[in-house]
Every structure is written in structure tokens, then in C-alpha cells.
Amino acid sequence: MVVISEVSVTEEFPDIVFSYGYSDEYSFVLKKTTRFYQRRASKIQSLVVSFLTSVYVTKWKEFFHDKELRYPPSFRARVICCASIEVLQAYLSWRQNDCHINNQHATCFHELVKHGKTEKEAQQYLKESGKKEKHDLLFEQFGINYEKLPVMVRQGSCILKTETEDIVKYNESGAPVKRLRRKTSTVHSKNIVGKSFWNLYPKLLKELGGFVDDIRKIEPDYIRSFLWEAKLLPSTWIVIRIDGCHFHRFSTLHEFVKPNDERALNLMNSCAVGLLEEFQDLVFAYGVSDEYSFIMKKDSQLYQRQASDIVTAVVSLFTSLYVTKWRDFFPHKELKYPPSFDGRAVCYPSSEILTDYLAWRQVDCHINNQYNTCFWELVKSGKSKIEAQNILKGTQTPEKNELLKQFGISDYNTLPVMFRQGSSVFWDKEDITPEHENGTCNGTYRKKVVVEHCNIIEPDFWNSHPSILNLKP
Numbered sequence: 001m002v003v004i005s006e007v008s009v010t011e012e013f014p015d016i017v018f019s020y021g022y023s024d025e026y027s028f029v030l031k032k033t034t035r036f037y038q039r040r041a042s043k044i045q046s047l048v049v050s051f052l053t054s055v056y057v058t059k060w061k062e063f064f065h066d067k068e069l070r071y072p073p074s075f076r077a078r079v080i081c082c083a084s085i086e087v088l089q090a091y092l093s094w095r096q097n098d099c100h101i102n103n104q105h106a107t108c109f110h111e112l113v114k115h116g117k118t119e120k121e122a123q124q125y126l127k128e129s130g131k132k133e134k135h136d137l138l139f140e141q142f143g144i145n146y147e148k149l150p151v152m153v154r155q156g157s158c159i160l161k162t163e164t165e166d167i168v169k170y171n172e173s174g175a176p177v178k179r180l181r182r183k184t185s186t187v188h189s190k191n192i193v194g195k196s197f198w199n200l201y202p203k204l205l206k207e208l209g210g211f212v213d214d215i216r217k218i219e220p221d222y223i224r225s226f227l228w229e230a231k232l233l234p235s236t237w238i239v240i241r242i243d244g245c246h247f248h249r250f251s252t253l254h255e256f257v258k259p260n261d262e263r264a265l266n267l268m269n270s271c272a273v274g275l276l277e278e279f280q281d282l283v284f285a286y287g288v289s290d291e292y293s294f295i296m297k298k299d300s301q302l303y304q305r306q307a308s309d310i311v312t313a314v315v316s317l318f319t320s321l322y323v324t325k326w327r328d329f330f331p332h333k334e335l336k337y338p339p340s341f342d343g344r345a346v347c348y349p350s351s352e353i354l355t356d357y358l359a360w361r362q363v364d365c366h367i368n369n370q371y372n373t374c375f376w377e378l379v380k381s382g383k384s385k386i387e388a389q390n391i392l393k394g395t396q397t398p399e400k401n402e403l404l405k406q407f408g409i410s411d412y413n414t415l416p417v418m419f420r421q422g423s424s425v426f427w428d429k430e431d432i433t434p435e436h437e438n439g440t441c442n443g444t445y446r447k448k449v450v451v452e453h454c455n456i457i458e459p460d461f462w463n464s465h466p467s468i469l470n471l472k473p
């Protein structure tokens with residue numbers, strides 16, 4: 001299953017030349033010279049994880065025909081730079097060794113439990129045994145020859161891009177006309193970092209380099225030292241902003257109503273609600289168009305404040321929700337391809353600066369919406385997109401308001417508030433007092449994530465909801 005999603009990822013991102021995975025993990029190797037998103041780690045890891053999640057959810061039904069996806073799955077990711085081919089070799093060797101250890105352990109554990117041991121007993125038993133003992137245990141007690149288990153579970157899967165020369169036709173003189181064809185294939189190998197495997201593939205040699213020696217034992221600590229990442233500054237607000245990837249195209253292909261498709265905005269809002277419900281440390285979210293900013297509380301210790309884990313977990317769950325909820329908002333529209341989002345994290349040291357940030361997003365919403373409303377009115381009236389652009393070039397608010405009047409919108413402020421002010425998502429108290437008997441209220445409340453379309457530029461909002469940012473009265 002995962003392998004299929006990975007093949008899609010490999011095909012979507014041309015700079016991925018090799019991938020290796022097993023169980024619920026995958027490593028994608030980009031070529032050394034990649035200029036993908038200017039090599040910005042945050043973009044690369046969020047886009048890859050988002051696209052993978054999207055494909056996983058979209059393709060679920062193809063593999064689990066009679067099983068519903070009970071909740072939206074999500075993944076985390078991080079970028080690791082391997083400065084030399086030797087480090088890449090050691091990294092891959094470490095992952096394949098892990099695949100072997102985990103699979104051998106899981107197979108023994110499963111058999112022990114199946115044959116009457118409790119999970120605790122099985123764990124204890126395995127803790128004290130090495131590779132050889134496990135191998136013998138499987139063979140002697142359960143009649144399982146480990147080497148005969150399916151190759152994919154023992155060795156993991158590699159996805160490679162190969163180029164083959166196909167003969168497409170013969171010309172008049174009978175000579176073959178050849179064309180280079182790129183193919184993605186999934187292969188398994190006992191030793192993916194062995195020279196005899198790796199050096200077989202010209203594309204790997206060209207894009208990543210060849211292996212000079214075979215390697216033996218790798219110290220996991222050596223590899224872990226390459227996973228180092230600075231933590232986000234403590235005691236600062238963390239803003240994770242996600243944005244739809246190529247949503248201009250996505251919205252056109254899915255025939256979003258222009259300039260504002262209410263269903264699409266409600267879908268985004270519903271996903272944001274899901275995020276606040278899942279991550280207790282998210283205290284507020286603000287969304288407009290294809291973007292959402294999530295505010296994580298200052299003292300959050302989620303994933304030890306590692307940016308890559310935080311950003312990718314948020315982006316992945318958001319994508320997963322977007323795909324699973326699509327049908328609820330677009331019941332008559334098929335998803336034509338798996339959508340994805342990018343993400344980044346920025347720290348803000350004070351609540352003043354944080355509210356300035358949010359005000360900036362809301363001002364942006366206002367400016368864009370005003371522009372887009374004028375633009376689409378002009379287009380609807382028969383102007384070409386270029387003409388509409390030229391008419392609007394350099395215009396200020398009063399001129400735009402004048403223009404809207406011509407199209408029967410006498411007051412911009414009468415447009416739906418969600419379009420003008422975006423959406424704010426936060427935990428609020430909901431009065432669940434049973435029908436007010438004899439007019440009294442006994443004040444029974446339940447906390448609930450709400451979606452509102454308020455003015456967050458003015459301090460009034462924050463002052464009337466002091467608990468969101470924990471502001472002192």
C-alpha cells in the first residue's frame with residue numbers, strides 16, 4: 001500500500017531519484033544538485049509529506065476494499081543532508097538494518113502471542129534474545145524459515161527511476177527509431193547499499209554517486225548526529241502557516257466559484273477545526289483563501305519544539321482531513337488529483353507582535369478580496385483577464401468601490417463577512433444549559449471549537465477573548 005503512494009511521490013517530484021521504505025516509513029533521496037524550492041527544507045519536507053498523505057488517503061479504497069478509513073492518518077517528515085555518498089550509504093544501511101531488526105522482532109512477537117504468551121511475556125522474552133536466537137526461535141518453535149518470508153517485508157522496498165531505450169518504429173530504410181523512456185520501478189534487494197546492487201543503476205551513479213566499498217556495521221549514533229535540528233526558540237508563539245500548492249490550478253480544475261467558493265472555504269475551516277481538536281497546544285487559527293495560520297501556545301513542548309516535526313504533522317493532518325472531508329463539501333465533484341499544502345513555522349516573541357502578524361494576514365485578505373471581486377466582475381461583464389488586470393492596475397480603494405457600484409454592489413461591506421474578514425477558529429464556551437426553565441440559567445458550559453468571521457485587527461476581539469492568548473486583563 002505505502003509503496004504505491006511512494007511511487008506516486010517519486011513520479012510527482014522529478015528530483016527524487018531513489019526511495020527506500022518499509023512499515024510506515026519512507027526515505028526519499030533527492031539528487032545533489034536539486035534546486036527544488038531553492039532547497040528550502042521546510043518547503044521540501046512539507047510538500048512531500050502533504051502529497052504522500054493525500055495519495056495515501058485517496059488510494060486507500062483501492063487496497064482496502066471493505067475497510068473504511070476510521071480516522072485521517074498523518075505522517076511526519078524531516079530533511080537530512082548527506083554531504084557525501086558515504087554518509088548516504090551509511091544512512092540507507094541504517095534504515096535497512098532497522099527494517100530487518102523490526103521485522104524479525106515483530107514476526108517473533110506475533111508468533112509468541114499467537115501461541116499463548118501474553119504481550120508482556122513476549123516482550124520480555126525477546127528483549128533478551130539476539131538476531132540468531134530469534135531466527136532459531138522462529139524455525140524451531142514455529143516452523144518458520146525466516147528467509148522464506150515475503151521479500152518485501154524482510155528487505156523493504158526501493159523505488160528507482162530507470163531509463164530504457166525503446167524501439168518505437170522502423171524508418172523507411174529499416175533502421176530502428178529509438179526513444180528514451182523513463183520508468184519507475186519497485187525492486188527489493190537484500191543489501192541496498194552493496195556495490196553490486198547500487199552500481200547497477202546508471203541513474204543512481206550519475207545523480208548520487210557510486211559506492212566504492214561495501215560497508216559493514218554502522219553505529220546508529222553516528223547517523224543520528226546527522227538528524228540534528230535546532231529547536232524553535234523557547235517561550236515564543238509558534239505560527240505554522242500552510243498554503244495550498246498551485247491552488248490557482250486546483251481551483252480552476254475543480255470549478256471553484258470565483259472569486260470566493262463558499263464550499264471550499266468551509267472545507268478549509270472544517271479541517272482547521274479538526275486540527276485544533278487534535279493538537280491541544282493550538283490555541284487559534286486564521287484562514288483565508290488556500291492558507292491557514294495556526295498559533296501554537298508559547299510554552300508548548302510538542303515534539304520538543306522541533307520545527308520539522310511540528311510543521312509536517314500539522315500539514316499532513318490538514319491534508320488528510322481535506323481529502324477525507326472533500327465529499328462532505330463537494331458531494332457531486334470528484335477530486336481530480338491529490339491536493340497538497342506547504343508549510344513553515346515562524347516564532348513571534350510577544351503577543352503584540354503575534355496580533356500584528358494576524359492583522360497583516362487579515363489586511364491581506366481584505367486587499368485580495370477587494371481586488372478579486374472587482375477582477376471577476378470585470379471578467380463576468382465580458383472583459384478578458386488581461387483587460388481586467390490592466391483596468392485595475394494602480395487603482396486604490398475609492399476607485400475600486402466606484403467600479404463595484406457599476407456592477408450593482410453599492411457597498412463592499414454587504415458582501416459575506418467570511419469573504420471580507422476570513423475565518424477565525426478557536427476554543428470557546430458554548431452554553432449547553434437545558435432549555436431555560438423559569439427563565440434562569442444555571443450556567444452549564446462545554447468547550448467547543450468555533451469558526452467566526454471577526455475583525456481581528458482591532459484589539460477589541462482579543463480583549464473580549466483574553467483566554468485565547470492568555471492576556472492579562
Ligand code: ATP
Pocket residue numbers: 022023024
Ligand atoms: P510514531 O508516531 O512515533 O512513529 P508509530 O505507532 O507510527 O509511532 P512506529 O515505530 O513508526 O510507531 O511503528 C509503526 C507501527 O505500525 C509498527 O509497529 C507496525 O505494527 C505498524 N505497521 C506499519 N506498517 C504496517 C504493515 N504494513 N502491516 C502491519 N503493521 C504495520
Ligand code: ATP
Pocket residue numbers: 243244245246247248249251256257258259260261262264265289290
Ligand atoms: P502557490 O503554490 O505558490 O501557493 P497558488 O496557485 O496556490 O500558488 P496562491 O497565491 O496561494 O497561489 O493563491 C491561491 C489561489 O487559489 C487563488 O488564486 C485563488 O484563485 C484560488 N482559491 C483558493 N481558495 C479559493 C476559493 N475558496 N474560491 C475560489 N478560489 C480559490
Ligand code: MG
Pocket residue numbers: 243244245246247248290
Ligand atoms: Mg497557494
Ligand code: MG
Pocket residue numbers: 243244289290291
Ligand atoms: Mg495562498
